[in-house]
Amino acid sequence: MITDRIAVDIKVPNQTRYLRLIGHIGENIARTLRDYSGDREKLAYDLNLVLTEAMANAIQHANVGDPTKEVHIEISIVAQCLIIRVYDFGIGFDVKQYVEPRHPLDEHGRGIYLMHTIMDEVSYQPTENGHVLEMSKNL
Amino acid sequence: MNLQIEDKGAAVLMAVQEERLDAHNSGELKKHMLKLFEEGKNNLIVDLQAVRFVDSSGLGALVSGFKNASSRNGNLKLSGLQLQVKSMFELTRLHRVFEIYTDSGEALASFQQ
DSSP: OOOOOEEEEEEEESOGGGHHHHHHHHHHHHHHOSSOOSOHHHHHHHHHHHHHHHHHHIIIIISTTOTTSEEEEEEEEETTEEEEEEEEOSOOOOOGGGSSOOOTTOSSOHHHHHHHHHSSEEEEEEOSSSEEEEEEEEO | OOEEEEEOSSSEEEEEOOSEESTTTHHHHHHHHHHHHHTTOOEEEEEOTTOOEEOHHHHHHHHHHHHHHHHTTOEEEEEOOOHHHHHHHHHTTGGGTSOEESSHHHHHHHHHO
């Protein structure tokens, strides 16, 4: 049973060069958890992936590539539940059109599908000054 | 992006020398592939041996290259996929689209047949 309580709160510029940093934080959390009984390396890849996808979406679709904007990311683990929130400060995007698996030869739109496949719950809601993409997974 | 490009005759080998192929660098891979297509080099091998992480943008860039190669009567084949990278192709059903080889030598041999 996972007893770790972790809260990570990070703000980075709205630039893809920071994807690696955010992805690595996810990987390191997976490797650090005290009592995780599943495949730790798979969890590390999955957290790297969902954080990378959520942040890339915020940069490209919500903040529309504006490098002066910020992406705000919260990662928390409480009572064996991992919650990731990615806040953007832009116009948002239509998350529903990407939920279904894409045709294999589509070049875009796999990110949301991957997040839905890996996490238990995914939602995208407006906030006061943007949107928040929230994902959760029971560990 | 750190990319080694070598013309092997039957195909051009593109070895991605990055730990990650993601939304930060996949556009650059696409650009390099387009340049090769413009030069009439339509048979490509993308070797991912050094890559331990691919996201949806990385997959999208490879799909784009595959479609471009196919439309020019060429092919884009992959080699050297690490286990977790291979899982990404399975999760997105892309393992049915690409010819995937253990190493670049095998991929090259398949072009020479």
